[in-house]
Amino acid sequence: MEGDATRVMIGVNESTIKGYPHASISSRGAFEWTLHKIVRSNTSGFKLLFLHVQVPDEDGFDDMDSIYASPDDFKSMNLRDKARGIHLLEYFVNRCHEVGVQCEAWIKKGDPKEVICHEVKRVRPDLLVVGSRGLGPFQRVFVGTVSEFCVKHVECPVITIKRSADEAPQDPVDD
Amino acid sequence: MEGDATRVMIGVNESTIKGYPHASISSRGAFEWTLHKIVRSNTSGFKLLFLHVQVPDEDGFDDMDSIYASPDDFKSMNLRDKARGIHLLEYFVNRCHEVGVQCEAWIKKGDPKEVICHEVKRVRPDLLVVGSRGLGPFQRVFVGTVSEFCVKHVECPVITIKRSADEAPQDPVDD
Numbered sequence: 001m002e003g004d005a006t007r008v009m010i011g012v013n014e015s016t017i018k019g020y021p022h023a024s025i026s027s028r029g030a031f032e033w034t035l036h037k038i039v040r041s042n043t044s045g046f047k048l049l050f051l052h053v054q055v056p057d058e059d060g061f062d063d064m065d066s067i068y069a070s071p072d073d074f075k076s077m078n079l080r081d082k083a084r085g086i087h088l089l090e091y092f093v094n095r096c097h098e099v100g101v102q103c104e105a106w107i108k109k110g111d112p113k114e115v116i117c118h119e120v121k122r123v124r125p126d127l128l129v130v131g132s133r134g135l136g137p138f139q140r141v142f143v144g145t146v147s148e149f150c151v152k153h154v155e156c157p158v159i160t161i162k163r164s165a166d167e168a169p170q171d172p173v174d175d
Numbered sequence: 176m177e178g179d180a181t182r183v184m185i186g187v188n189e190s191t192i193k194g195y196p197h198a199s200i201s202s203r204g205a206f207e208w209t210l211h212k213i214v215r216s217n218t219s220g221f222k223l224l225f226l227h228v229q230v231p232d233e234d235g236f237d238d239m240d241s242i243y244a245s246p247d248d249f250k251s252m253n254l255r256d257k258a259r260g261i262h263l264l265e266y267f268v269n270r271c272h273e274v275g276v277q278c279e280a281w282i283k284k285g286d287p288k289e290v291i292c293h294e295v296k297r298v299r300p301d302l303l304v305v306g307s308r309g310l311g312p313f314q315r316v317f318v319g320t321v322s323e324f325c326v327k328h329v330e331c332p333v334i335t336i337k338r339s340a341d342e343a344p345q346d347p348v349d350d
Contacts, residue, residue, distance in 0.1 A: 003211075006212045006213070006215065033332065036178075037181045037301045037302060037332075038181070038213055040181065040217055040220045041217065041220065042215055042216065042217040042220065045215045045216065045217065126212045127212060127334075148326075151323075151326060151335055155337070157208065157212075157334050157335060157336045157337070158334065158335055159302075159332050159333065159334040160326055160332060160333055161332045162330070162332070
């Protein structure tokens with residue numbers, strides 16, 4: 001039953017609640033769940049593909065107190081964004097290396113749900129894994145959920161991993 | 176990384192398009208996909224749990240031309256329904272036996288989406304797999320989709336496997 005490795009694309013994002021860049025609770029949860037429940041000991045049977053989508057607007061929010069005085073200010077901002085994205089992916093690639101499972105990771109800019117769907121079309125994984133904050137219907141109206149959009153629009157099977165209740169931050173819209 | 180086997184619950188149903196009981200295209204697709212892409216050669220790492228929900232009303236439709244004259248007519252109808260459900264599960268259990276993966280299978284009556292959610296709460300699988308007919312938004316309004324309901328209401332991760340376009344029957348609402 002072993003042919004080509006099963007290619008699992010995982011959408012990962014940064015935490016919105018804590019300081020320096022690290023993975024959100026829901027994307028770390030989705031990743032660890034995939035390792036423990038799907039990959040298990042069969043590390044050669046799977047290849048993990050990490051996609052991080054940077055949201056231009058959201059990044060802008062962190063810069064509300066910044067003053068832009070020269071083109072270089074924007075250049076350094078771009079460099080810093082890039083560094084944060086790379087730092088995030090490094091975490092996942094390192095974990096894969098520890099466990100011994102093949103992986104690839106890359107960064108795109110744009111609206112996460114649109115970009116994820118576009119990348120699934122391009123890369124054609126066997127399975128897409130997305131973490132979800134597990135928001136209720138009321139919160140969903142305002143926040144929208146990437147996972148719901150992907151389940152509807154993506155051709156390949158999609159697995160939605162909800163953040164467990166005991167891991168939720170104070171404001172469930174966060175992270 | 177091998178602890179207890181990953182318990183995968185798969186919702187299975189009968190085809191609505193052809194004659195004698197057999198699995199629907201979407202539930203066979205979901206099952207085979209799970210074997211090939213998730214279980215792979217790691218057969219001891221997984222246990223498959225098949226849940227078949229029989230819909231009382233739907234079964235009634237087949238009996239539009241029947242005449243009920245005695246209590247025994249209903250008894251034999253119940254027996255026949257039971258036989259059809261068992262026949263369906265036999266297909267999946269046999270396939271698991273061939274492949275060498277542990278399994279369990281059982282039948283419940285009721286509304287599939289409600290029963291599946293209830294059984295997930297009771298059985299606590301690691302993952303729920305549901306096939307989907309991949310209906311468009313217009314068809315969904317009238318037919319409703321079990322998979323969408325489960326993604327929203329079930330605690331465990333849910334994977335939705337769409338029927339591939341080349342396997343769709345003439346009327347996509349079927350099967």
